[in-house]
Amino acid sequence: MSEAKPLALVVDDEVQIRRFLRAGLELDGFAVEEAENGSEALRSATLQPPDLVILDLGLPDMDGSEVLERLRGWSTVPVIVLSVRSHEGEKVRLLEKGGDDYVVKPFGMAELLARAHAAMRRYARASTGEPVINIGPLSIDLAARIVTVHGARVMFTPKEYRLLQLLAQHAGNVVTHQFLLKEIWGAPHLNDTHYLRIFMRKLRQKIEANPTQPRILLTELGVGYRLVTPEAAAASASGRV
Amino acid sequence: MAIRFERIQRELRGSAIALLMVAATTLVVYALAASLEIRRGSAVYLLPVLLAGWHLGLIPALVAAVAGVLLSGYFFFSPYYSFFVARPNEFVTLLLFMVVAGVTSHLANSMKQQTELARKREKEMSDLYAFSRRLAVAPSAADIHRAIEEHLANLVQRKVVLFGAGPRRETASEAAPLSGRVHAAIAEIQEGRTASTIVDDGAGDIWLVRRVSEKTADFGVIAIDLGSVPAEKIEEVRQRVDEVLADAAATLERLDVARVLNDAKMRSETELLREALIGSVSHELRTPLASILGAATVLSQSPEVARDERLNSLAGVVRDESERLNNDIQNLLDATRVSRQQITPRAEWIEPQDIVNSAVERRRRYLAAHQVLLDLETNLPLIYVDAVLVEQAFVQIVDNAAKYSPAGSPIILSAKRNASHVVLSVRDVGAGLTAEEGTQIYERFFRGKRHVATTSGSGLGLWIAQAFVSANGGKIEAESAGIGQGTTVAIHLPFATPTNQPEVGPDE
Numbered sequence: 001m002s003e004a005k006p007l008a009l010v011v012d013d014e015v016q017i018r019r020f021l022r023a024g025l026e027l028d029g030f031a032v033e034e035a036e037n038g039s040e041a042l043r044s045a046t047l048q049p050p051d052l053v054i055l056d057l058g059l060p061d062m063d064g065s066e067v068l069e070r071l072r073g074w075s076t077v078p079v080i081v082l083s084v085r086s087h088e089g090e091k092v093r094l095l096e097k098g099g100d101d102y103v104v105k106p107f108g109m110a111e112l113l114a115r116a117h118a119a120m121r122r123y124a125r126a127s128t129g130e131p132v133i134n135i136g137p138l139s140i141d142l143a144a145r146i147v148t149v150h151g152a153r154v155m156f157t158p159k160e161y162r163l164l165q166l167l168a169q170h171a172g173n174v175v176t177h178q179f180l181l182k183e184i185w186g187a188p189h190l191n192d193t194h195y196l197r198i199f200m201r202k203l204r205q206k207i208e209a210n211p212t213q214p215r216i217l218l219t220e221l222g223v224g225y226r227l228v229t230p231e232a233a234a235a236s237a238s239g240r241v
Numbered sequence: 242m243a244i245r246f247e248r249i250q251r252e253l254r255g256s257a258i259a260l261l262m263v264a265a266t267t268l269v270v271y272a273l274a275a276s277l278e279i280r281r282g283s284a285v286y287l288l289p290v291l292l293a294g295w296h297l298g299l300i301p302a303l304v305a306a307v308a309g310v311l312l313s314g315y316f317f318f319s320p321y322y323s324f325f326v327a328r329p330n331e332f333v334t335l336l337l338f339m340v341v342a343g344v345t346s347h348l349a350n351s352m353k354q355q356t357e358l359a360r361k362r363e364k365e366m367s368d369l370y371a372f373s374r375r376l377a378v379a380p381s382a383a384d385i386h387r388a389i390e391e392h393l394a395n396l397v398q399r400k401v402v403l404f405g406a407g408p409r410r411e412t413a414s415e416a417a418p419l420s421g422r423v424h425a426a427i428a429e430i431q432e433g434r435t436a437s438t439i440v441d442d443g444a445g446d447i448w449l450v451r452r453v454s455e456k457t458a459d460f461g462v463i464a465i466d467l468g469s470v471p472a473e474k475i476e477e478v479r480q481r482v483d484e485v486l487a488d489a490a491a492t493l494e495r496l497d498v499a500r501v502l503n504d505a506k507m508r509s510e511t512e513l514l515r516e517a518l519i520g521s522v523s524h525e526l527r528t529p530l531a532s533i534l535g536a537a538t539v540l541s542q543s544p545e546v547a548r549d550e551r552l553n554s555l556a557g558v559v560r561d562e563s564e565r566l567n568n569d570i571q572n573l574l575d576a577t578r579v580s581r582q583q584i585t586p587r588a589e590w591i592e593p594q595d596i597v598n599s600a601v602e603r604r605r606r607y608l609a610a611h612q613v614l615l616d617l618e619t620n621l622p623l624i625y626v627d628a629v630l631v632e633q634a635f636v637q638i639v640d641n642a643a644k645y646s647p648a649g650s651p652i653i654l655s656a657k658r659n660a661s662h663v664v665l666s667v668r669d670v671g672a673g674l675t676a677e678e679g680t681q682i683y684e685r686f687f688r689g690k691r692h693v694a695t696t697s698g699s700g701l702g703l704w705i706a707q708a709f710v711s712a713n714g715g716k717i718e719a720e721s722a723g724i725g726q727g728t729t730v731a732i733h734l735p736f737a738t739p740t741n742q743p744e745v746g747p748d749e
Contacts, residue, residue, distance in 0.1 A: 016532035024539040084527075088629055089587070106531035106567055108538035108560070159743075177589075185743070194590035195743040197623050201592065212594050212617040218602075219595040221628040222587070 005031040006120070009050035011041040011067065012082065013060050021054060024109040038062035042070055045077070052116050053079045055099075057090070065094055072098040078119035080112065088222035092176050095223070101173040118172020118229055133168050135216055135229060138207060140168045147207075154206050159184055163199050164207075167217065167227035176224040200225065255293070255301035262289035263308040271316055286313060290342045294349025302346025310339050368395065369492065376501055385502050386461065389493065393453070393463060396485050400466040403453070404431065423464055426450040430462045439479070445469050449479055454490035459499040516577050523570045523577075530570070534563040561606065568640075572701045575633070576685070579708040586627035586712050590739055593621045593656045593663045596628055600635045601654065607640065610648040616655035622736040624663050626713040631665075631732065634706035634717070638667045638730045641703065644696055645728070646671025658736070662715075666731035674721035674728055682719060683707045691724075703730075710734070 008030040010021045022032045035041035038059045057064035068079060081094050081102040091102050100119035103112050131143035137150045147154045162184050167175055180196055181189050189195060204211040218226045270285050286309025294302035314324050318331045375388045390403035402419060404427055420442040427450055429435055437451035447467045453460035467478055540546050541556035578584060594617045601613060642652045646669035653668040681687045686700040710717050715734040
C-alpha cells in the first residue's frame, strides 16, 4: 500500500518545523520528503514529483516566492505557503504567483491539513471532472449551474453566480480579491474591492442562514474570500490559531 | 575715543534740556509771582533739578541747580534783575539751596540707577528661570542644546552656533551655514587641541570659537559671530564675551546641565536599543514557538494521546500557552511598530461585520469560556480602512473584555451605525472602570492597580489598539458605570460612499 501514499515535500530551513510537519503529515497518511533550502526543494520535486508542497517563505538560498515561480514553470502541484502575520501583501503576491493557500505561523496541524486537502481535491476534481460540491445544506452543481440550499433552488444573477462559482472551484482555499475582480469585472477594476463587498452581501443573503454571521462564505481580511468546506469548518471549530 | 565723545554729546544734550526746564520754571514762577506776591521762589527750582537728576543724569542736574541759583538770585532776590544778592541771610538761603539741589540731583540719579539695575536683574532672573524650566522639560539632548544655544545667544547678543562636545558634531541648529574655516576651528576644539580661537570666515565676519566652559567639555563648543570687528578691538570684545560665558558656564554647572544631558542621551539610546532588542528577540522567539505549537497539535492528534484524556489535556495546555506567548510577542512587535511610527494603513472597502466575525474566529479558543453574543446590524455602510489593523485593534479590546470579566459571563460584540460613523463595540459585565482608569487606559504600559496582582498583562493592548484605530481615522471610546459595572469599549470609524458603484448591467 505504500505506493498509494501521497507524497508531501516539506521545504523549511528550521529542522524542528520539518520534524513536526513530518510527524503530522505521516499521521495523516502522507509520505514525506524534506528539503532545507530552495535548490534542494527544486531538485527533489524534479526527481520525485510530489502531490503536495509545504513551502516556507524564508529560505537561506532563495526567496520562497522564487521557488514557487520556478516550480510553477513545469508543475501544477498544490502548494501551501507558510507565512507570518501582518504580511497580507506578501500573502496576496504568493497566491497570485500560483500558491494555493497559506497558513500563518504559528499554526495547528489540523488547519494546515484542511488547506492541503482542499487544494489536492481541487486538482483531483479538475482531472476527474466531479461537478458537484456539497457544503452542509448547500449544493453547487458546477456543470448544471444549479445551486440548492436544503434542496430548494436558489437563483442568482450571472455575476453573483460567477463569484460563487469561482469560490466553489477553489472550495476550502482562499481566493484573492484581485483574482475575483479580474475574472468578474476585468483588469480595470482590480482595486474596486467594494464591488466584491456588495456582491458578497447579496450572495450571503441567498446562501447563509444568518448573512451577518456567515459560516460558508468567509472573509480573509486583506486577502480575499474562502468558501469553507465541512472539513475546514471542523478544523476551525477544533480551534485554529 | 568714540565712547567718550558720545558721552560728552549726551551730557551736553541733557544739560541743554535741563536749562530749558529751568527757563520754563522761571517763566511760570515769574508770571505767577506778580499776582501771588511770591518772593524767594528758589525752592521751585528743585523741581527741574529733580527731573534732570532722574531722567538725564548727574551733570545736567547740577547744571540745573547752578542755573536755578543764578536765576532765583536774578529774579526773586533784591536787588531784582541783578545777580547780586544784597542781604547776607538771602545769600545763605541761596547757598543752602545750592547744597540741597546738589544732594537732590545725586539722590535722584542714584535712585534711577538702582531702579534700572533692579529691573535688569529681574529680567535676568526671569530669563534664567525660563531657561532652567526649559532644561527640565527638554525631552532630548538636542533640545537641551537648542535651549543652551538660545540662552547664550541672548546673553552674548550675537549670533551663536552651539556644537555638541562629542566627535559626532551634532549641532543644535542644523540650518546654520558655516564656512569651512569655522568648521575646521570647531573640529580643532572638539578634538581638544586648543581651548579658544579666533577665525575669519572669509566673508568679512570674525568668529570666536571656544568651549562654552573653560572647565569642562560637557557643554559643547560654541561659535560666536563677532561681526566685522577691527583687528585692534578683537581682544576687547573677546574679553567681554569671555566674561559673559564664564557666568553662563557657572549657571549651566549650577543647573546640573551635564547630568540632564547625559540622562537624555542615555534615555534615547536605551529606547533604541530596547526596541531593536524587542524586534530581534521576538523573531527569534517565534520560530521555536511555531515548532512547539505545531508539535503540540500533532501530539493531540496522535491516536495514543487522543485516547488518553490526561495526555490530551496536557497537549492542550502546551498549545494554549504557546498561543498566549505568541500573542504577547505579537503585542511587543506591534508596540515596536507603533513607537517607531511604522503604521502605514492599506485601506480598502470592507464590510464592518467581517471585521467582527474575523476577530471572533481568530480568538475562538480564547473566548471559549465566555458567552459570546453578536449583535450585528444588517446593511451597514462599507468603511474604507485597513481591515487587518482594525481587526487587530478589535481583538485587543475583545481580549481585554475576556480578561476582565468572569468566566461564563456574556461578552456582547456589536456593529452599528450612527449619523457619520460605524461603531464596533465590545460590552462585558466585568470589572468596569473607575473614572480615573477611564482616562488612563490608553497609556502605554498602564495597568489598573486593582488588577496588577490578579491578572497578567503588559498594558500595551489598548495603547496599540488606539494607535491602529487612529491611523485609520477612527477613535476608541470606553464607558463604564464604575467598579464591577462592566465596560463598553467602542471603535468609531467614519464611513463614506464609494465614488463608483458596480454597474447594474443587463444581467442584474
